[in-house]
Amino acid sequence: MANPDGSQLSQWLTWKDGIEGGAIAVDFEVARKLRDSCSALRAELEMALGEVDWVSNVKGMGTLQSGIDLARKFSLKASGGEDSLEKSLVSHIDVLNEMEAYFQECVTRYFAVEAENAGRLARHEVSGS
Structure with missing residues (x-):
């Protein structure tokens, strides 16, 4: 179920698209903590x-x-x-799901970029004698 005006939900979807396209970057630790906080709050709201x-x-x-x-x-x-x-409560849970997906995408993107950078460095590594 969407938010009554849909604005919050669609904003998180827009930001998630920005991360997937590489236009937005969020610090890994911040994204991880926020993702975990969203998950914890969602669990509390689901209990309520x-x-x-x-x-x-x-x-x-x-x-x-x-x-x-x-x-x-x-x-x-x-x-x-x-x-x-x-x-x-359902509306808030829906928004939290989108927020959590956004921050998870930040974490996923971080690891993808790290793997890409490691691959580049490995290809350009000079062997020592």
Whole structure:
């Protein structure tokens, strides 16, 4: 599921394309730490998403119609509503997936460039006597 306006998600995709084309460079250690942080935060949000059902069945608002309506409104805030917690968590997880892919591409690109440079040096290495 895309972000409501799609802007954050598409921005990370654009940046990932820039790395694949060699137009953007990010320090290896920074990219690795950010990738790992994205993964950890995504795991926390996925755990929270698994708990949404627990808060989506609101009770205790009374038997009057206004209480019933209010309980339904609060339940929809957790799950199933237009701007529910569930939709928000899914949107954030989607963005984190793209961020993690971006930083993983930085790490992958680093190793690809290192291998390419090592290959070049090996071809130009002068043997010692």
